[in-house]
Amino acid sequence: MKFLPSLKVAAIAACLSAAMVTSSTAFADEVKLTGSGASFPFPIYSKWFKDFSAAHSDIRVDYQSKGSGAGIQDFTNKTVDFAASDAAMSDEELAKAGNKAILLPMTAGEVVLVYNLDGVSDLKLPRDVYPEIFAGKITKWNDPKIAAANPDAKLPDQAITVVTRADSSGTSFVFTSHLAAISDDFKKAVGEGNKSPSWPATDKFVKAPKNDGIAATIKQTPGSIGYVEYGFAKLSGWKSIAQLENKAGKYVPAGAESGAAALASTDFPTGKLPSSEVPDLRAWATDPAGEAAYPIASYTWMIFYPEQDAAKAKALREVVEYGLTTGQKSADELGYIPLPEKVVAKVREVSQMIK
Amino acid sequence: MASNPFQQAVSAGSVTKPPSRGDYSSDTLFRSVAYGSAFLIIILMAYILWEIGGQALPAMQKYGFGFITGIGWNPGKEEFGILPEIWGTLYSSLLALLIGGVFGISIAIFLTQDFIEARLAVVFRTIVELLAAIPSVVYGLWGIYILIPALRPIANFLHEHLGFIPFFGSELSGPGMAPAALVLAIMILPTVAAISVDAFRRIPYKVKEAAFGMGTTRWEAILKVMLPTASSGILAALVLGFGRALGETMALAMLIGNVDQISLSIFSPANTLASLLASNFPEAGTLEVQSLMYAAMALLVITLLVNVAGLAIQQYTVRKFEGKK
Numbered sequence: 001m002k003f004l005p006s007l008k009v010a011a012i013a014a015c016l017s018a019a020m021v022t023s024s025t026a027f028a029d030e031v032k033l034t035g036s037g038a039s040f041p042f043p044i045y046s047k048w049f050k051d052f053s054a055a056h057s058d059i060r061v062d063y064q065s066k067g068s069g070a071g072i073q074d075f076t077n078k079t080v081d082f083a084a085s086d087a088a089m090s091d092e093e094l095a096k097a098g099n100k101a102i103l104l105p106m107t108a109g110e111v112v113l114v115y116n117l118d119g120v121s122d123l124k125l126p127r128d129v130y131p132e133i134f135a136g137k138i139t140k141w142n143d144p145k146i147a148a149a150n151p152d153a154k155l156p157d158q159a160i161t162v163v164t165r166a167d168s169s170g171t172s173f174v175f176t177s178h179l180a181a182i183s184d185d186f187k188k189a190v191g192e193g194n195k196s197p198s199w200p201a202t203d204k205f206v207k208a209p210k211n212d213g214i215a216a217t218i219k220q221t222p223g224s225i226g227y228v229e230y231g232f233a234k235l236s237g238w239k240s241i242a243q244l245e246n247k248a249g250k251y252v253p254a255g256a257e258s259g260a261a262a263l264a265s266t267d268f269p270t271g272k273l274p275s276s277e278v279p280d281l282r283a284w285a286t287d288p289a290g291e292a293a294y295p296i297a298s299y300t301w302m303i304f305y306p307e308q309d310a311a312k313a314k315a316l317r318e319v320v321e322y323g324l325t326t327g328q329k330s331a332d333e334l335g336y337i338p339l340p341e342k343v344v345a346k347v348r349e350v351s352q353m354i355k
Numbered sequence: 356m357a358s359n360p361f362q363q364a365v366s367a368g369s370v371t372k373p374p375s376r377g378d379y380s381s382d383t384l385f386r387s388v389a390y391g392s393a394f395l396i397i398i399l400m401a402y403i404l405w406e407i408g409g410q411a412l413p414a415m416q417k418y419g420f421g422f423i424t425g426i427g428w429n430p431g432k433e434e435f436g437i438l439p440e441i442w443g444t445l446y447s448s449l450l451a452l453l454i455g456g457v458f459g460i461s462i463a464i465f466l467t468q469d470f471i472e473a474r475l476a477v478v479f480r481t482i483v484e485l486l487a488a489i490p491s492v493v494y495g496l497w498g499i500y501i502l503i504p505a506l507r508p509i510a511n512f513l514h515e516h517l518g519f520i521p522f523f524g525s526e527l528s529g530p531g532m533a534p535a536a537l538v539l540a541i542m543i544l545p546t547v548a549a550i551s552v553d554a555f556r557r558i559p560y561k562v563k564e565a566a567f568g569m570g571t572t573r574w575e576a577i578l579k580v581m582l583p584t585a586s587s588g589i590l591a592a593l594v595l596g597f598g599r600a601l602g603e604t605m606a607l608a609m610l611i612g613n614v615d616q617i618s619l620s621i622f623s624p625a626n627t628l629a630s631l632l633a634s635n636f637p638e639a640g641t642l643e644v645q646s647l648m649y650a651a652m653a654l655l656v657i658t659l660l661v662n663v664a665g666l667a668i669q670q671y672t673v674r675k676f677e678g679k680k
Binding site for chain 2: 039066067068069070159161163166167168169191192194195196197198201202203204205206207208209213216217220221223224
C-alpha cells in the first residue's frame with residue numbers, strides 16, 4: 001500500500017497538465033512567433049519583443065538567444081518563425097535554406113577595445129597598432145609605436161595580455177573581419193573574419209567566456225586589453241575604452257553618432273539575393289570611410305521566410321515595423337546604433353515581401 | 356495458504372508468523388524496482404554512449420586518431436585536435452587532486468582522530484560539506500576577483516626567482532593553470548573529506564585500542580594503523596574527487612584561460628575538455644558539433660579509465676592492507 005500515495009500524486013499531476021493544455025488552447029486566436037539566433041542584439045530584441053507583446057495582446061514573440069549559427073540552423077530546419085544572425089547568411093547557407101529567406105538589418109552595434117592600464121586614461125591606438133596587438137606582433141605597452149601615438153601617457157614596460165572570447169561569437173566575427181580588412185599581418189597571423197578565430201597560442205593570449213568574462217578578466221589583469229560590444233561596455237559603465245584611428249586618420253570615440261557615421265558610409269549591394277527576388281541587404285562596414293566614423297561597426301540581421309500563413313506574416317511585418325520605428329528609439333540608450341533614415345526606408349520596403 | 360511453504364514450518368500457537376501475501380508482494384515489488392533501476396542506469400549509460408558516439412561518428416571517420424594527438428581548435432579551417440585539452444584536463448585534475456587530497460585527508464584525520472571534541476567536529480564537517488553547495492560559477496567569480504589578484508604577486512615572485520624550474524616557467528598574467536587547479540581543489544575538498552571521514556569512522560574502535568595497547572604513539576597509530584585500514588575508503592574518495600575534477604566546467608572555463616597549448620608551467624593558461632565543450636557548443640556548425648561530440652567521447656573514456664584504474668588500485672590496497680580476500 002506504500003505505493004498508492006505516489007500514484008495519487010502522479011494522477012493529480014496528469015490531471016493538472018491536461019488542464020494546462022486545454023487552457024492554453026483556449027487562446028487559439030493568439031499568434032505566437034518564435035525566433036532564435038544572435039546573442040549580440042539580444043538585449044535590444046528582448047526589449048522590443050517585450051514591449052511589442054505588451055502592446056499587442058493577440059501577438060506573442062519569443063526570442064531565444066542561442067547564437068547566430070544556431071539561429072541559422074533553426075531557420076534552415078524550419079523550427080522557428082524567424083531567426084537572427086550577426087553574420088547575415090552566406091550564399092552557401094542561403095542555398096541550404098532553399099534560397100527562401102529575407103534578410104533585414106534591424107540594428108547595428110560597435111565593438112570597442114577595453115583595457116586595464118594604471119594611470120593611462122585615454123589610450124589612442126593607431127590603425128597600424130591595434131591589429132598588430134591582436135596578431136601578437138606588438139607585445140609591450142611601451143612599444144615605440146604605441147608611445148608615438150600617446151606622447152603624454154606614461155606607458156609601463158609591461159607585457160600586453162590580450163583577452164579574447166572563449167566562446168564562438170558574432171562579436172569576434174565583426175572584430176576580426178575589421179582587423180583582417182585593415183591589416184595584412186593580422187590576416188596572415190589569424191585569418192579572415194571568424195566567429196572563433198585562431199588567436200596566437202601564447203601565454204599572453206587568454207580567453208574568457210562571453211562579454212562579462214572578458215570584462216571581469218580585464219578588470220583583474222593589469223596590462224590587459226580585449227574587445228567587447230559597445231552596448232555592454234556602456235551599460236557596465238566602463239571607463240577605459242581605447243580610441244581607435246579610423247580610415248580617415250581621425251581618432252573617434254565609440255558612440256551612436258560615430259556608429260551612425262560608419263553605417264552611413266556603407267552602401268548596400270545593388271543586386272538581389274541568389275536565385276531570389278529579394279534585394280540583397282547584406283552590407284559589411286569592415287572599414288568605414290567617413291571622417292567621423294567609428295572603425296568597428298556592423299549591422300545585425302533578422303531572417304524571415306518569404307511565405308507563411310497570413311496571420312503570422314502580418315504579425316511579423318508588424319514586428320519589423322515596430323522595430324524600425326519605436327524600436328530604433330531605444331537603440332542609443334542600450335548601446336546600439338540607430339539605423340540611418342535611408343536604411344529604415346529600404347528595410348521597410350523589403351519587409352513587405354514577408355507574405 | 357496452502358501454497359505458502361513456510362506455513363508448515365510454523366507450529367500452532369507460536370508467536371512467529373509466516374510472511375503474509377502482502378509481505379511477499381511488497382518484497383517482489385521492491386526487488387523488481389531495484390533490479391529495474393539498476394538496469395535503467397546501465398541502459399541510460401549505454402544510451403548516452405550510443406547517442407554521443409553516433410553523433411561523433413562522422414568526425415571520428417574524418418579525423419581518426421589524429422584528433423586525439425592534434426593541437427588547436429580551428430573551426431574556420433576545419434582543423435580540430437584535442438591534445439592540449441586532454442593534457443589540461445589531466446594536469447589540472449591531478450594538481451587539484453594533489454592539493455585537495457592532502458587537505459581532504461588531513462581534515463578527515465583531524466575530525467575523526469580525537470583532535471577536537473566530537474560536537475565541534477560535526478560543526479567543522481558541516482562547514483566543509485557546505486563548500487559542495489556553492490555553485491560552480493560563484494567559485495569562478497571568486498577565482499577571478501579574489502584568488503587571481505592574490506596569487507599574482509606570489510606567482511611572479513616564484514617565476515622571477517625559481518623560473519628555471521619548469522613548473523614556474525612563465526609569468527601569471529591572469530587566468531591560468533594555478534588558479535584553476537586551486538579552485539578545483541577547493542571544489543573537490545568536500546567530496547574527499549566527507550568520504551574519508553566515513554572511511555575512518557568505519558574502523559572499529561577496537562583497532563585503535565589494540566594499536567595503543569601495542570605501545571604505538573598517537574601518530575604511529577594514525578599513520579601506520581588507521582590510515583592503511585581506511586585506505587580503500589580514502590581511495591574511493593580520491594577517485595570520486597578526481598572524477599569531479601575531470602568533469603568540472605564553468606569555474607574552469609572562467610579561470611583556466613582557454614588557450615590550446617601544452618605547458619608544464621602552472622602559471623600558463625591552458626584549456627580543458629569540459630571547458631572546450633561549454634565554450635564552443637552554442638555557435639558550432641555541423642562538423643564542429645560532430646568534433647565536439649568526439650571530444651565528449653574522449654572525456655567519457657578518460658573518466659572511465661580513471662575509474663577503472665581507481666577501482667583496481669582500491670582492490671589491491673584492500674588485499675594488501677585490510678587483509679580481505
